[in-house]
Amino acid sequence: MVVVFYFPLVATPLAIPWAMTDWLWPTPWEWLLLLGVGVTTQTAQVLMTQGLHMERAGRATSVTYLQVAFAFVWGAAFFGESPTLFSGLGAALVVCGAFAAVRARAR
Numbered sequence: 001m002v003v004v005f006y007f008p009l010v011a012t013p014l015a016i017p018w019a020m021t022d023w024l025w026p027t028p029w030e031w032l033l034l035l036g037v038g039v040t041t042q043t044a045q046v047l048m049t050q051g052l053h054m055e056r057a058g059r060a061t062s063v064t065y066l067q068v069a070f071a072f073v074w075g076a077a078f079f080g081e082s083p084t085l086f087s088g089l090g091a092a093l094v095v096c097g098a099f100a101a102v103r104a105r106a107r
Contacts, residue, residue: 004045062101068094 026034052060072091075081083091 001046001049004042004049008042059102063098065094066098 048064069091072083072087076083
């Protein structure tokens with residue numbers, strides 16, 4: 001848990017000098033969105049760290065590659081991105097690889 005909380009504690013002050021060169025004040029709605037992103041990201045990091053503590057790291061981290069497939073689907077569904085054939089094939093390979101890794105280790 002120390003690593004999870006110390007990273008933003010160190011990274012945020014170190015990022016301020018670069019942010020100040022092009023600083024633009026967010027609107028109240030953007031502040032709310034930034035807060036939501038920060039809270040959900042920190043919560044996800046804490047939960048992922050707890051999950052890695054409970055499961056063998058090799059098995060647990062093989063599933064994290066599914067982020068690529070989720071990004072592919074969410075980009076198309078929520079942001080109107082037009083995925084290419086290679087993007088679809090890549091996402092399918094990631095899903096199949098994660099499934100095979102989890103299935104092989106379950107035996």
